[in-house]
Amino acid sequence: MFKLIKFLKPYRLPVAIVLVLMFIQALTELYLPSLMADIVDTGIVKGDTAYIVRTGAVMLGVAALGTISAVIAGFFSARTAMGFGKILRDRLFAHVESFSLHEFDSLGTASLITRTTNDITQIQTVAMMSLRLFITAPIMALGGIIMAVSEDPELSWVIVAAVPVLSLAVFLVAGRSVPLFKIIQSKLDKLNQVLREELTGIRVIRAFNRIEHERQRFVRANADLTDTSIRVNKIMAALMPLMMLVMNLTTIAIVWFGGLRIDAGRMQIGSLMAFLQYAMQIMFSMIMVSMMFVLLPRAAASSARINQVLDTAPEIHDPPRAKGTGAKRGFLEFLDVTFRYPGAEQPAIRHVSFSAGPGETTAIIGGTGSGKSTLIHLIPRFYDVDSGSILVDGVDVRELPQSDLRSRIGLVPQKAILFTGTIADNIRYGKADASDAEVRHAAEVAQASEFISAMRDGFDSLIAQGGTNVSGGQKQRLAIARALVRRPEIFLFDDSFSALDFKTDANLRAALKREIGGATLIIVAQRVSTVMDADRIIVLDEGRVAGTGTHSELLKTCAVYREIVASQLSEEEIA
Numbered sequence: 001m002f003k004l005i006k007f008l009k010p011y012r013l014p015v016a017i018v019l020v021l022m023f024i025q026a027l028t029e030l031y032l033p034s035l036m037a038d039i040v041d042t043g044i045v046k047g048d049t050a051y052i053v054r055t056g057a058v059m060l061g062v063a064a065l066g067t068i069s070a071v072i073a074g075f076f077s078a079r080t081a082m083g084f085g086k087i088l089r090d091r092l093f094a095h096v097e098s099f100s101l102h103e104f105d106s107l108g109t110a111s112l113i114t115r116t117t118n119d120i121t122q123i124q125t126v127a128m129m130s131l132r133l134f135i136t137a138p139i140m141a142l143g144g145i146i147m148a149v150s151e152d153p154e155l156s157w158v159i160v161a162a163v164p165v166l167s168l169a170v171f172l173v174a175g176r177s178v179p180l181f182k183i184i185q186s187k188l189d190k191l192n193q194v195l196r197e198e199l200t201g202i203r204v205i206r207a208f209n210r211i212e213h214e215r216q217r218f219v220r221a222n223a224d225l226t227d228t229s230i231r232v233n234k235i236m237a238a239l240m241p242l243m244m245l246v247m248n249l250t251t252i253a254i255v256w257f258g259g260l261r262i263d264a265g266r267m268q269i270g271s272l273m274a275f276l277q278y279a280m281q282i283m284f285s286m287i288m289v290s291m292m293f294v295l296l297p298r299a300a301a302s303s304a305r306i307n308q309v310l311d312t313a314p315e316i317h318d319p320p321r322a323k324g325t326g327a328k329r330g331f332l333e334f335l336d337v338t339f340r341y342p343g344a345e346q347p348a349i350r351h352v353s354f355s356a357g358p359g360e361t362t363a364i365i366g367g368t369g370s371g372k373s374t375l376i377h378l379i380p381r382f383y384d385v386d387s388g389s390i391l392v393d394g395v396d397v398r399e400l401p402q403s404d405l406r407s408r409i410g411l412v413p414q415k416a417i418l419f420t421g422t423i424a425d426n427i428r429y430g431k432a433d434a435s436d437a438e439v440r441h442a443a444e445v446a447q448a449s450e451f452i453s454a455m456r457d458g459f460d461s462l463i464a465q466g467g468t469n470v471s472g473g474q475k476q477r478l479a480i481a482r483a484l485v486r487r488p489e490i491f492l493f494d495d496s497f498s499a500l501d502f503k504t505d506a507n508l509r510a511a512l513k514r515e516i517g518g519a520t521l522i523i524v525a526q527r528v529s530t531v532m533d534a535d536r537i538i539v540l541d542e543g544r545v546a547g548t549g550t551h552s553e554l555l556k557t558c559a560v561y562r563e564i565v566a567s568q569l570s571e572e573e574i575a
């Protein structure tokens, strides 16, 4: 928790203002009962109206000062807490952005969302409360004791007796509720995870008639969270009546024993009234502190979850002294590359070596799970290789700044992802300053202009969240246009033609050849017809290179390739 306090730095001044104002407010609160005692003991008892008016006016002034201080402090503490939350969210998101895919896999997307939203809100609430109570509660408690003792030292034993009872109640409640708060946050993670999966998979859920099953899954996660929350709240609910009981018993004891002392002529009525108020102030500040005791551990649990994210060092980072490559031409080289996913038993890529140059098309083909996408993902450093190296223009990708490396690459992922915005926005995602003509041209080459112009608003048509209002093939063509507008040196097409019909696939490849003749093209494909005319075909089998060559060479030399071809093409096509 304390580790996060450094993010309050930009709010040093408002924090100081709040602390000073709360100090003033606490002093005014402490001063008021003794003024009231004066009015009763000196003004009312002696019938001195002028004194009553004078002291009453002072009381009003003091009360007004306290109220104004509290209002201004409230304003600044709210601003500070909100700003603190904003800074935390920004920092967390910026850090998460630097994660490699491995860190995303291990922390989990749903948990990262809960941590960025709910956990930060918990801390924000506590920050706001503690700012106000940090000064007030101890001053009120200590000051109250001093003032009460100064009013009547002999009656103070009542307070001395009540405080330990109150402390014990707080201790018992905090001890039982704190572990449950930690559990609540992880159950919230679980609920978010179920919710996220169900919302994104709604089509599959409906198609497979699993609505009831999913509903039950959600109900279970929801009930689980609710049960724990109710358990905590039950414990917490016991705290208030317990405290009220102690407070009321204390009041009775003070009035009872105070009454006896007044009878004996050893105490004045005003003093008793002031004493009672100080006793209440002491107890009330203890209740406040107890609330903090309850909220603090919850915020501590949230802080630990946030710190876990902030302390996770991204596995992939820029080298301390990055190299430049000189000319950017797009030479790509794999040198004996082996890579295993963290936790996996077998490497997904084993001893892969090949090189690809500008103007060449290198196709990668292989069965499902043979490691094609993995190989593509190693090039922009989504993961780092375990052994061997990948060179771009002669420099190991690990020695290049990530932004420089990625600026040379135009990736079309296997699953085309679009963002909310217009079609033009989505294409411009590849190059923020692309002109309208560039955007149109990229769409033309990607064979997307026909369907774009058929849409009512053309390039200004809106893409719904997740790209649900365009077809799979249209999405892929927009993803291709997005990579094309970038004009990179290396194009990576990860099975990007699979959702296209044969004719569009052929037209697209012909247009690509004309358009990006000088770039290095890596195409992952399932269809032999897509890779047949590539300059080089790499056949992957269980992460190994089973053969490299042109279509006709591989037909002669590679059994795995022949099998793939035989399963897809007719005899004449093969010939």
Ligand SMILES: Nc1ncnc2c1ncn2[C@@H]1O[C@H](COP(=O)(O)OP(=O)(O)OP(=O)(O)O)[C@@H](O)[C@H]1O
Binding pocket: 105, 341, 342, 344, 348, 366, 367, 368, 369, 370, 371, 372, 373, 374, 375, 414
């Ligand atoms: N994030 C991951 N964590 C662990 N293992 C993974 C991960 N992604 C893929 N794998 C495993 O790595 C192997 C290669 O997967 P990859 O996605 O590269 O295959 P692919 O050839 O692209 O398959 P497809 O043609 O079906 O897309 C598979 O055995 C897969 O189970």
